[in-house]
Every structure is written in C-alpha cells, then in structure tokens.
Amino acid sequence: MKKLIIVIILAIASFSCIKEDQDPEFLPFNGNGNITAFLNGAKWESPIKFTLTDSLVCNSNRITIPQSFYLRGLDDTEYIWKHLSVGYIQPTFDKQSASFLIRNYLASTNGNTPAPQYFTSVSFDALSSRYELDTSKVGDFLQLTHYDSKKKEIYGEFQLSFILTYRGTSEPNAPDRIEFTQGKFVAKAPEEWFQWDKKM
Numbered sequence: 001m002k003k004l005i006i007v008i009i010l011a012i013a014s015f016s017c018i019k020e021d022q023d024p025e026f027l028p029f030n031g032n033g034n035i036t037a038f039l040n041g042a043k044w045e046s047p048i049k050f051t052l053t054d055s056l057v058c059n060s061n062r063i064t065i066p067q068s069f070y071l072r073g074l075d076d077t078e079y080i081w082k083h084l085s086v087g088y089i090q091p092t093f094d095k096q097s098a099s100f101l102i103r104n105y106l107a108s109t110n111g112n113t114p115a116p117q118y119f120t121s122v123s124f125d126a127l128s129s130r131y132e133l134d135t136s137k138v139g140d141f142l143q144l145t146h147y148d149s150k151k152k153e154i155y156g157e158f159q160l161s162f163i164l165t166y167r168g169t170s171e172p173n174a175p176d177r178i179e180f181t182q183g184k185f186v187a188k189a190p191e192e193w194f195q196w197d198k199k200m
Contacts, residue, residue: 015024034185035084037158037180046075046082047196050154050187053087066091066193068104069144070113071156073187080128080171081121085159087113087140091194095143098160099135102159116177118162118178129174131162147194154194158183181191 017153031047038044054067069091073084090096098116107114118127134140142158162178 007109018064026191031074032189033153033185037081039185040175040177040179041181044075045083046073046084048084048185048187049075050189052189053152053194054108064132067191068108068113071142076124079122081123083121085114085117085118086158089142089144091144093144093146094139095141097135098133098137098140101142102133102135114158120171120174126170128163128168128171130166131158132165133179134163136162138159145159147189147191149191152188152191153186154189156185158185 011016031049035046035048036044041187049070049072051070051072052066052068053070054056055065062133068087070087071084072086073082073088075082076186086101087130088101090100090104101116105113116133118131122128140160142156144154144156147154158180160180160183164174164176164178167174
C-alpha cells in the first residue's frame with residue numbers, strides 16, 4: 001500500500017505543471033519586432049517587445065503552455081517618448097476586444113503586468129502623461145492573426161483608444177484621447193509558444 005502511495009505521489013509530481021510569471025516592466029527593452037499604425041491620424045512606427053508573461057510549464061517534458069502575452073512599443077525618437085503597453089493578450093487567433101483585455105487584467109493573478117495603457121515620458125523614467133484603455137469604444141480590438149513557423153514570427157493587428165487620466169507639466173498640450181488605427185505588428189517568437197494552434 002505504501003509503495004502504491006509513493007508511486008502516485010511521484011506520478012503527480014512528474015506530470016504537474018507550474019505557473020511561471022515574468023515582470024515585463026523590468027525586462028530589458030530589446031525589441032524583437034516592429035509596429036506601424038496611425039496615431040491620432042499621423043503615421044507612427046515603433047520597435048516593439050513581444051513576450052510571454054504567463055505560462056504553465058509541465059515538469060514531465062518542460063512543455064510551455066502560454067497563458068498570456070505582452071506587447072510593448074517604445075518610440076524614443078523625440079523629446080517626448082511614446083509608450084504603448086498592452087498585456088493580457090490571450091493565446092488565440094480570435095479578435096480580443098478592449099473590454100476583453102481589461103477583464104483579463106482584472107482576473108489575472110500576475111500582479112507584475114500593468115493594465116493596458118498608453119503613456120508618454122521625458123526620457124525613460126520621468127512620466128509626462130498617462131492614458132487608460134477606453135473599453136467603451138465599439139469595434140476596438142487586438143488580434144494575433146497568424147504565426148509563420150518558417151520565419152518564427154507572430155503577426156497581429158489592432159485598433160485601440162485611450163483616455164487621458166494624467167497630464168504632466170512637460171506636456172501641457174497632450175490630447176484628451178489617443179486613437180490607434182490600422183495597427184499592424186510583427187515580432188520574433190519561438191514556435192513553442194504557438195503549439196496550441198496546432199491542436200485547434
């Protein structure tokens with residue numbers, strides 16, 4: 001009987017999955033992709049960092065089961081830096097609405113990833129203005145469209161709006177709203193993050 005209990009315990013340990021979280025705010029911004037969009041009607045381009053923030057890793061074979069992704073754009077070409085931060089992107093090729101992204105944020109147990117937001121700064125750490133995601137805008141979305149296994153690249157599209165919540169003295173004319181339209185992005189990503197698609 002004791003041997004049977006030991007075997008059961010070992011089996012559970014070997015096949016259990018451990019939740020792994022990363023803090024994207026403290027990851028070095030080594031861009032692995034690019035983004036293009038219209039920001040309040042003006043063409044905008046930026047490098048991005050696309051990363052896995054929540055996952056389950058199974059001990060038996062170290063298979064990574066993605067729980068959510070994080071996309072961060074950083075445009076530091078001008079005095080006022082522009083930051084786009086969208087986390088809680090689910091591993092699916094379906095469209096994800098703005099309200100869906102916020103619900104994922106509220107339901108998440110990973111306290112490291114901030115709520116989806118847009119903000120500006122003077123250099124890296126001096127906050128200028130901050131915007132929160134507008135969940136009332138009908139039609140706004142983010143979508144992972146497809147993964148290219150040969151190029152090891154993930155592709156996506158988005159249209160998102162943000163509402164001003166803080167206007168700093170360094171940017172007195174900051175607009176009340178930020179709207180991204182016709183957004184597209186591509187980033188390098190390992191194929192193991194997208195094995196779920198093959199099972200659909």
